[in-house]
Each structure stands twice: as structure tokens, then as C-alpha cells.
Amino acid sequence: xxxxxxxxxxxxxxxxxxxxxxxxxxxxxxxxxxxRDAAAGPGRIGMIQPSSLADGPERPPIAAVGxxxxxxxxxxxxxxxxxxxLQGSHRFRVVDELSxxxxxxxxxxxxxxxxxxxxxxxxxxxxxxxxxxARRLGDAMGLTVDWNAVNRLDDEMLVNAIAxxxxxxxxxxxxxxxAVSLHDRADxxxxxxxxxxxxxxxxxxxxxxx
Numbered sequence: 001x002x003x004x005x006x007x008x009x010x011x012x013x014x015x016x017x018x019x020x021x022x023x024x025x026x027x028x029x030x031x032x033x034x035x036r037d038a039a040a041g042p043g044r045i046g047m048i049q050p051s052s053l054a055d056g057p058e059r060p061p062i063a064a065v066g067x068x069x070x071x072x073x074x075x076x077x078x079x080x081x082x083x084x085x086l087q088g089s090h091r092f093r094v095v096d097e098l099s100x101x102x103x104x105x106x107x108x109x110x111x112x113x114x115x116x117x118x119x120x121x122x123x124x125x126x127x128x129x130x131x132x133x134a135r136r137l138g139d140a141m142g143l144t145v146d147w148n149a150v151n152r153l154d155d156e157m158l159v160n161a162i163a164x165x166x167x168x169x170x171x172x173x174x175x176x177x178x179a180v181s182l183h184d185r186a187d188x189x190x191x192x193x194x195x196x197x198x199x200x201x202x203x204x205x206x207x208x209x210x
Contacts, residue, residue, distance in 0.1 A: 001112035003095060006068065007034045008038040008046040008107045010060065012170060015177055016047040016088040017160040018116040026082040030103035033080045034123075035074065037102070043071045045086060046109060048094070049174055059105065065178050067091050068111070090116045091177070121183035122155040130186050133193040134162055140200045159186045168192055 009024075011033065016022045026035050040047050048066030069086030076082055092109040100106045122130070131151065138145045153161065163176040163185065172192050179185035 001110055002108050003100065003108060005106060006044060006046040006092075006106055007027065007038055007102070008048050008062065008066065008094075008097075008105050009034065010048050010050045010062050010105070012050055013173060014047060014158075015048070015164050015173055017156075017163070017177070018067065018088045018090060019156065020088045020160045020164070021072070021087045021119070022047065022069065022088070022164070023137060024084050024086065026084060028132055029205060032080055033102065034083060034104035035071075035084060038071055039074050043091075045069050045071065046092060047086065047088075048109065049170055049177075051170070051174075062094065062105075062107075063098070064150045064175050065091060065093055065174070066109075066179065068182055079205075090114070105121065115181070118154055122159075122186055124182060126186050127155055128159075129190050130159060130162070133190050133197070136167070137197045140197045155186075156182055159189055162193075165197065168196065198210050 011024075014024070026032055032047065046066050047069050050060040050065045051063045052061060068091075071084060072083060072087045072090055073085040075084070076142040090111050092111050093113050095108045095110050096105045098108055109166075121127075134150070135145075135147065141203045145198065150158065159182060162175070166189075168176070176185055176188060177193070179188055
């Protein structure tokens with residue numbers, strides 16, 4: 001395990017996973033500063049969710065776990081905004097938020113607490129369950145999806161991509177990030193998609209118990 005100091009970007013609903021990518025449009029001055037400093041330095045930013053969406057503090061409390069992102073693309077626009085792409089590397093646990101002079105927040109974080117090596121494939125049944133529930137939720141939401149392209153994704157890309165884009169609440173998103181393994185994340189994702197679909201369509205869609 002190792003501890004490092006990183007800039008952190010608290011952003012509700014924005015999940016980054018190891019080996020996944022996250023495109024971001026950076027417009028706030030403090031985060032422009034963050035991108036400039038990161039690009040001139042180690043080239044990494046910690047994505048983390050606020051632990052609450054309650055109105056109030058300029059610096060809302062943050063979740064305990066986030067994901068380290070490597071800057072793999074940085075485009076500075078004429079007006080000073082940025083389009084960036086982060087490539088997830090490792091999940092981290094926040095040890096302490098630091099008192100710093102920068103406008104953006106920084107934290108001392110610990111790496112190595114999670115097994116973020118490339119996972120083993122899902123079972124055929126588990127993969128089929130993820131795909132089936134994704135189709136059902138997509139239909140309930142009225143989405144137009146290229147399912148042929150979805151089916152070509154490998155297991156990790158499939159599960160993580162759905163987790164990133166699905167309209168789950170903060171707690172659900174954080175639980176997906178903290179799932180120990182890809183298999184655990186896939187099982188939780190199926191449950192969350194079922195709950196989301198039932199919330200949209202009504203509980204009369206549940207099968208009748210015998």
C-alpha cells in the first residue's frame with residue numbers, strides 16, 4: 001500500500017473505474033487551475049463523489065473512496081475551458097483532506113486497499129442477466145440503444161459503462177464503485193436496474209409469486 005497526495009474533483013454521479021475512461025468538460029476557474037497544475041505535474045486527478053447533495057457548504061463532505069484518473073487527453077479551449085479525458089487506474093481511500101493554498105481541494109489518499117487488477121470474466125448466466133436487465137431498463141426509460149454495440153463490450157466495460165450512465169442516486173453509485181469485485185458489481189448493478197425499472201413502470205410488472 002502507498003500514500004500519495006492528489007488533487008480531488010468532487011462531482012456527483014461521475015464514476016471512474018480502473019481501466020475505464022471519463023470525458024469531462026472543465027469550466028469552473030478552480031478546476032481549470034487543477035487541470036493546468038495536474039498537466040504540468042504528475043498528470044493525475046482523483047475523482048470522488050460528494051457524500052451528500054444537501055445545499056450549503058462550498059466544500060461539501062466527500063465520500064471515503066474514489067478513483068485515481070490519469071490525464072490521457074487535454075484540450076484547452078480559446079476561453080480557458082478544458083475538455084479532458086481521464087483513464088482510471090486505481091481506487092483509493094481518503095486518509096485526510098489537506099489544508100492547501102490552491103483553489104481546488106487536495107487529499108492524502110491510500111492506494112492498494114482494493115484489488116484493481118484485471119478481473120476474471122463473468123459467468124455466462126451473470127453476463128446474460130446484466131444484458132437482459134439493461135435492455136428492460138432502457139425500454140422503460142424510452143432510450144434508443146445500439147444493443148449490438150453493447151453486446152460487443154467485454155464484461156468489465158459493459159458493467160462499468162452501465163454503472164457510469166445509469167440514473168442511480170449517490171449512494172447507489174458509490175456502492176457500485178466500492179464493490180469488491182466485478183462479479184459483486186454486476187450483481188449489485190442488476191438489483192439496482194431492477195429497482196429503477198420498477199420505480200418507472202410500477203410494481204405490477206413483478207412476476208406473481210406462486
